[in-house]
Amino acid sequence: MPDATGLELIAQQVRENVADEAVTGTMYAREQATLEVAPEHVREVLAFLREAGEPWENLMSLHGCDYLPEEPRLGVHYQLLSMERCDRLCVKTRLGVDDPRLPTVIDLFPTADFQEREVFDMFGVFFEGHPDMRRILMPEDYEGFPQRRDFPMGGEPVLFTFNEGKFPRWYD
Amino acid sequence: MEVTRTPVDAGDLRVRQLRAQQMLRGELAGKDLDEFVEERLLFTTLETAQNWARKNCLFPLGFGLACCAIEMITVIGSPRNDLARFGAEAIRFTPRQADLLILSGRVSIKMAPIIRRLYDQMLEPKWVIAMGACSSTAGMFNNYAVVAGADKFLPIDIYVPGCPPRPEALIYGIMKLQDKIMGTPDMGWRERYRAEGTEEVE
Numbered sequence: 190m191p192d193a194t195g196l197e198l199i200a201q202q203v204r205e206n207v208a209d210e211a212v213t214g215t216m217y218a219r220e221q222a223t224l225e226v227a228p229e230h231v232r233e234v235l236a237f238l239r240e241a242g243e244p245w246e247n248l249m250s251l252h253g254c255d256y257l258p259e260e261p262r263l264g265v266h267y268q269l270l271s272m273e274r275c276d277r278l279c280v281k282t283r284l285g286v287d288d289p290r291l292p293t294v295i296d297l298f299p300t301a302d303f304q305e306r307e308v309f310d311m312f313g314v315f316f317e318g319h320p321d322m323r324r325i326l327m328p329e330d331y332e333g334f335p336q337r338r339d340f341p342m343g344g345e346p347v348l349f350t351f352n353e354g355k356f357p358r359w360y361d
Numbered sequence: 362m363e364v365t366r367t368p369v370d371a372g373d374l375r376v377r378q379l380r381a382q383q384m385l386r387g388e389l390a391g392k393d394l395d396e397f398v399e400e401r402l403l404f405t406t407l408e409t410a411q412n413w414a415r416k417n418c419l420f421p422l423g424f425g426l427a428c429c430a431i432e433m434i435t436v437i438g439s440p441r442n443d444l445a446r447f448g449a450e451a452i453r454f455t456p457r458q459a460d461l462l463i464l465s466g467r468v469s470i471k472m473a474p475i476i477r478r479l480y481d482q483m484l485e486p487k488w489v490i491a492m493g494a495c496s497s498t499a500g501m502f503n504n505y506a507v508v509a510g511a512d513k514f515l516p517i518d519i520y521v522p523g524c525p526p527r528p529e530a531l532i533y534g535i536m537k538l539q540d541k542i543m544g545t546p547d548m549g550w551r552e553r554y555r556a557e558g559t560e561e562v563e
Binding site: 327328331335340341342 | 470471503504505506
């Protein structure tokens with residue numbers, strides 16, 4: 190991971206080369222460098238990082254996250270790896286929960302194909318420009334996005350003597 | 362049915378064979394025929410004979426779902442547990458030839474229609490064993506991806522608890538299934554609490 194100073198340098202480069210408002214913040218915690226990016230600029234930032242002097246040319250992971258009490262709720266993380274720097278960088282963006290949309294990065298990083306589909310499947314983030322944006326893990330007629338935190342647990346409550354009054358019993 | 366075996370010497374065997382031959386030709390009559398029937402024939406109903414044959418040649422479907430499948434394979438496939446003792450070791454890998462489906466593992470909602478189709482493809486008579494906590498009740502997977510109990514979409518004959526069940530437990534379940542096939546199902550807790558006759562019939 191770049192250290193805190195290195196992260197600030199990267200953030201400054203991004204501000205100069207992409208847009209001033211593209212970087213909304215930086216976070217350096219537990220030796221992990223995270224660049225927080227505005228969702229409308231995430232594609233340009235990733236394109237810039239991929240082409241920069243010592244490029245971050247590998248997308249190791251693209252995944253979603255739901256920070257329920259916080260707003261905006263959803264997050265999408267892009268974990269980048271640079272073989273030249275021997276270093277990793279996390280690019281993070283935050284989205285609201287109604288109609289979350291992001292530009293696809295499938296033309297920059299082909300590995301993003303299935304991972305964007307998974308984020309769509311589990312969190313409902315729609316990636317614009319993706320050639321095949323449909324569910325990947327859940328059945329195609331499934332309703333809802335199961336990894337969101339407000340999604341009901343599902344299954345059936347296990348009955349014990351302390352909670353059997355709370356749930357309707359099988360013979361009721 | 363109790364069977365006792367006594368050693369037979371070769372001369373006796375020849376005599377018996379000849380008498381059986383005569384009986385089939387209709388040459389035995391009177392006291393000889395009475396004696397032959399008393400000694401050599403066993404009367405039963407066709408259903409009992411059929412069930413006896415069925416329970417002793419169960420063909421399990423070669424079908425595993427999750428971690429219980431490993432345990433299931435050691436039971437139905439390994440000489441150590443030797444399911445051949447109960448006549449159920451011939452694993453069939455097509456549902457058309459199998460008559461016992463062992464649901465070994467959690468049933469995910471994407472797998473449920475496939476299992477239902479396999480079950481529908483099996484020929485009658487067919488039986489299902491839910492092996493382990495997951496296929497019986499979803500077990501620890503209380504979430505969006507797993508069906509809470511395979512009995513939501515399949516009729517299940519035997520539930521074997523455990524996570525995973527011991528091989529003995531699965532063999533015990535298969536023996537209970539054999540009792541059920543014979544038409545004398547185990548009453549389980551009903552027997553223990555003397556609650557027979559209270560079964561809910563729809």
